[in-house]
Amino acid sequence: MSVLDPIVELVRGLWVTLKSIGEKPVTFQYPEEKREVRQRYRGRHVLKRYDNGLEKCIGCSLCAAACPSDAIFVEASENTNEKRFSPGERYASTYEINMLRCIFCGYCEDACPTEAIVLGDNYELSFTDRRSAIYTKEMLLESVPSQAFLTPQKVEPGEYNRSVPEMKDPSD
Amino acid sequence: MISDWTLWLEWFIKSLILIFALLGGFAYLTWYERRALARIQTRIGPNRAGPFGLLQPIADAVKLVFKEELTPAKAFKFVFFLAPILTVVPSIIIAAVIPWGRSINLFGREITLYLADINVGILYFMSIAAISVYGIVLAGWSSNSKYAMLGGLRATAQMISYELSLGIALVPVILLANSMRMIDIVEAQSSAWFVLIQPVGALIFWIATLAEVNRAPFDMPEAEQELTAGFHSEYSGMKFALFFMAEYQKMIIVCAIMAIFFFGGYLGPGVDQFPILGPFYMFVKIFLLLFAMIWVRATWPRIRYDRLMEFGWKILVPLSLVIVFITATGILLAEEFSNNLFLWMIPVVSVIVGLIPVVMVYRSLRRISYERA
Numbered sequence: 001m002s003v004l005d006p007i008v009e010l011v012r013g014l015w016v017t018l019k020s021i022g023e024k025p026v027t028f029q030y031p032e033e034k035r036e037v038r039q040r041y042r043g044r045h046v047l048k049r050y051d052n053g054l055e056k057c058i059g060c061s062l063c064a065a066a067c068p069s070d071a072i073f074v075e076a077s078e079n080t081n082e083k084r085f086s087p088g089e090r091y092a093s094t095y096e097i098n099m100l101r102c103i104f105c106g107y108c109e110d111a112c113p114t115e116a117i118v119l120g121d122n123y124e125l126s127f128t129d130r131r132s133a134i135y136t137k138e139m140l141l142e143s144v145p146s147q148a149f150l151t152p153q154k155v156e157p158g159e160y161n162r163s164v165p166e167m168k169d170p171s172d
Numbered sequence: 173m174i175s176d177w178t179l180w181l182e183w184f185i186k187s188l189i190l191i192f193a194l195l196g197g198f199a200y201l202t203w204y205e206r207r208a209l210a211r212i213q214t215r216i217g218p219n220r221a222g223p224f225g226l227l228q229p230i231a232d233a234v235k236l237v238f239k240e241e242l243t244p245a246k247a248f249k250f251v252f253f254l255a256p257i258l259t260v261v262p263s264i265i266i267a268a269v270i271p272w273g274r275s276i277n278l279f280g281r282e283i284t285l286y287l288a289d290i291n292v293g294i295l296y297f298m299s300i301a302a303i304s305v306y307g308i309v310l311a312g313w314s315s316n317s318k319y320a321m322l323g324g325l326r327a328t329a330q331m332i333s334y335e336l337s338l339g340i341a342l343v344p345v346i347l348l349a350n351s352m353r354m355i356d357i358v359e360a361q362s363s364a365w366f367v368l369i370q371p372v373g374a375l376i377f378w379i380a381t382l383a384e385v386n387r388a389p390f391d392m393p394e395a396e397q398e399l400t401a402g403f404h405s406e407y408s409g410m411k412f413a414l415f416f417m418a419e420y421q422k423m424i425i426v427c428a429i430m431a432i433f434f435f436g437g438y439l440g441p442g443v444d445q446f447p448i449l450g451p452f453y454m455f456v457k458i459f460l461l462l463f464a465m466i467w468v469r470a471t472w473p474r475i476r477y478d479r480l481m482e483f484g485w486k487i488l489v490p491l492s493l494v495i496v497f498i499t500a501t502g503i504l505l506a507e508e509f510s511n512n513l514f515l516w517m518i519p520v521v522s523v524i525v526g527l528i529p530v531v532m533v534y535r536s537l538r539r540i541s542y543e544r545a
Contacts, residue, residue, distance in 0.1 A: 003530070003531050003534050004527075004530065004534075005534060006530050006533045006534050006537065007530055010472070013471045013472060014467065014468075014471050016471070017212050017467060017470050017471040018212075018467065020211075020212055020213070020214055021211045021212055023214045024214070025210075025211070025214050025215050025216045026214050026215070027215050027216045029216075
């Protein structure tokens with residue numbers, strides 16, 4: 001501490017703010033320039049498919065049970081070999097997430113036995129009425145990979161008896 | 173009695189130009205402040221409306237005009253309506269005495285670059301600046317709201333405290349220029365700006381004007397964290413815009429006054445050959461001083477209210493009185509011995525004397541920290 005400190009400290013403060021004028025602004029010009037999200041970012045949900053186009057979701061409703069805010073509604077129906085949506089016995093005929101209720105906790109992702117529901121990187125969720133806040137299965141389902149078929153598919157009997165695939169631990 | 177109708181026309185046109193320049197200056201000062209503040213905070217600031225966000229003030233104005241105007245049910249309606257007018261009118265008419273340059277020749281006519289050349293320009297500035305506080309106080313009182321009331325009270329107390337040191341800090345300028353006319357003051361600085369002769373006086377004036385226009389770190393009347401918006405809490409729409417306008421116009425005016433009193437006004441290289449450069453130099457000086465205001469706002473936190481009062485009464489007023497004494501003595505000695513060296517003793521002695529309050533502040537701060545320990 002020196003006698004001149006009351007003035008020196010004030011001037012040092014001024015110098016700090018003056019220096020910051022030369023720094024690069026941290027602003028993202030949002031609609032034009034979008035920020036990369038992190039790998040584990042929890043954005044809008046995506047319903048995944050297998051490489052052959054079949055849906056991963058088997059309509060078990062474990063996500064709906066795990067959801068703390070009761071945002072997910074699942075209704076399951078039976079698969080047949082003529083009209084097969086997913087491996088195993090059942091598929092989700094209705095899958096709705098109410099985005100006004102969802103808190104993006106990711107418990108549905110953890111609960112899913114087939115890794116069908118994943119919180120994606122889309123954070124641009126906006127709606128102007130309550131009705132359009134409910135995201136249906138068509139909106140959530142990801143598009144079909146190339147060289148694959150839309151669901152429902154017609155398959156050979158006995159090919160897709162197992163509903164839960166072999167999985168490894170997540171790496172990231 | 174003025175019978176020359178062309179003179180009336182000249183006055184009319186000059187007033188129009190001045191008022192529109194001030195209104196435009198107000199609009200773009202808000203833009204300038206937002207951009208500069210943003211840069212200091214490593215942001216970009218408004219850049220959407222038009223190139224570099226230059227149309228932002230227009231968008232803001234349109235928004236404010238079309239906003240709903242509320243009058244509190246228990247407000248004193250007439251005073252509530254009168255207060256914004258009382259605030260904004262003085263902030264415009266102060267500009268009448270500001271000289272923007274020497275006279276220029278236009279259409280074979282000698283046109284002076286100021287509206288009024290009154291021989292007590294400083295007194296005019298002081299009195300009109302003091303009037304504008306009425307608007308703030310009345311706004312605070314007539315709103316019938318506790319926040320507005322406290323804001324108005326703070327504004328009065330602050331204005332009374334800092335008006336004193338503001339006025340006294342101007343006495344050295346009057347002494348040095350030997351006149352109260354604005355033009356004489358500017359011309360007296362042709363050899364040396366008064367900020368060089370009386371730096372401490374300039375500093376006191378600068379601090380007091382910050383308090384006078386309610387700018388950070390002296391923005392107690394509108395301290396957001398404590399008083400929501402202070403005296404204009406209950407105002408909205410165009411009435412609020414008038415308060416806003418008054419504040420920013422006063423900023424421009426006090427920066428112009430500061431430039432005239434301490435930074436040589438319209439003087440600058442080449443102004444003798446081309447008098448039209450005068451307004452340009454004024455603009456540059458006002459621009460830089462405004463940046464200093466924004467810079468201070470971006471840097472220093474708001475001063476506590478009791479410390480504001482202590483600083484005003486215990487430091488600024490005594491110090492400015494001592495500064496007057498030193499300046500008067502220096503001028504007297506310089507005239508007595510016809511030696512200009514004594515004139516240059518003024519800044520040296522002033523700075524040394526100006527360090528005394530710094531030592532006092534340091535000692536009192538140390539005392540406080542000892543008590544805490």
